[in-house]
Amino acid sequence: MTATNLAAHWMPFTANKGFKEKPRMLSAAKGMYWTTDDQRQVLDMTAGLWCCNAGHAHPHIADAIAHQAKTLDYAPSFGFGHALSFELSERLANLAPGNLNKVFYTNSGSESVETALKMALAYHYAKGNTGKQMFIGREKGYHGVNFGGISVGGLTNNHKAFGQWLPTDRLSHTQDLTLNAFSRGLPLHGGIEKANELEKLIQRHDASRIAAVIIEPITGAGGVLPPPVGYLKRIREICDQHDILLIFDEVITGFGRTGNVFASQTFDVIPDIMTTAKGLTNGAAPMGAVLAGDHIYDVIVEQGGPGVEFFHGYTYSAHPLACAAAMATLDVYEQENLYQRGAAEGEIAQYFERGLHSLKGLPGVIDIRNYSFIAAVEFEPLVGKPGATGSLIQTSAWEQGMMLRSLGDAIAMSPPLIMEKEHVDQTIGILERSIKQHF
Ligand code: PLP
Secondary structure (H helix, E strand, O other): OOOOOOOOOOOOOOHHHHHHOOOOEEEEEEEEEEEOOOEHHHHHHHOOOOOOOOEEEOHHHHHHHHHHHHHHHOOOOOOOOOHHHHHHHHHHHHHOOOOOEEEEEEOOOOHHHHHHHHHHHHHHHOOOOOOOOEEEEEEOOOOOOOOHHHHHHOOOHHHHHOOOOEEEEEOOOOOOOOHHOEEEEEOOOHHHHHHHHHHHHHHHHHHHHOOOOOOEEEEEEOEOOOOOHHHHHHHHHHHOOOOOOEEOOOOOOOOOOOOOOOOHOOOOOOOOOOEHHHHOOOOOOEEEEEEEEHHHHHHHHHHHOOOOOOOOOOOOOOHEEEEEEHHHHHHHHHHHHOOOOHOOOHHHHHHHHHHHHOOOOOOOOOEEEOOOEEEEEEEEOEEEEOOOOOHHHHHHHHHOEOOOOOEEEEEEEOOOOOOOOOHHHHHHHHHHHHHHHHO
């Protein structure tokens, strides 16, 4: 099908005028490749938007959704239930680390973030700590686009026109090109110092006012920044010392991208609340899930009064089609060993890392960083046009048959976990040509 009139669709996070002058249309997808409207095959080095971790159009997932649509198409989840959501919750609780045993469903990463922030407030409220209403986020953090998420996020464009509606302060981001340029895996330097900034923020605001710290274990949309060694553990310690909850936003790092189901397991730090979405259904149906620790549920629900304990939920929470997609997705991740495949020390991840770092020394390349199946290449900003190079490289790559994500002066990659060496070779070739075209 070819669209003939593009005027009516106001596209999200898109330069609408530019797109409509020069559309980039996708008509099908399979495995590692998209098919475009003009029948080109385009290598997907982004897993869509970090979501199709098992590759595209997996038959097991597609069949599960089709079957569910014919069996129970919808079920309200306020006061009613259906078996699949309970089965899925038990499965997720078993996959999650520590006591993250309670699962609350949403439809997106943004909704998962709002839900997690509200859980943190509800937890402290229920304990009588009503002063704990403020959040600590991080510069360059991305937590979706709803009002809570943009308040705790740290990307200026995402909140400058919309205000900041939650009381928030921010840690500095962890990027340091002087200390850690061209890092492979976790950057080695500065982790503890960066994490100790949290103590300064606590001194500034007082722990009695701070509900939670929210961070992505690996900053994604803010530029792909793996945490420096020791950083996450130190943040956890400081939170524990001050009765501040730790929320990990695992919307992109969840479901195999770091070699375990969750990055929390890879980095051996367990948060109180974890947000997920995207890879949960392999992108095949909109769904998010918030995993809360038993201690959070106990305070809000078990020790709560009669009636509804948490005044929150969505019409499509635990949607049967999404539950079916998630169950089938988890089958595929397990059956195809995709969690193990994503491991940083695995053969493909190592091959990808070596390929990427072979680009060091090309003109304009000022940094390359990666952790298993997440990577970024950063370029020198063009004079008078900061933030433009990522999109130039993205366009060149698209024209040569590869999809990348552009993030200001960097491009990001988050390939499906089924990537093979031949895809890495194709990627490095296209990247090299694209870089040489522009610098
Ligand atoms: N949190 C993180 C870390 C994300 O990367 C994203 C999306 O990229 C979100 C939240 C928002 O997810 P969604 O676009 O599904 O609302």
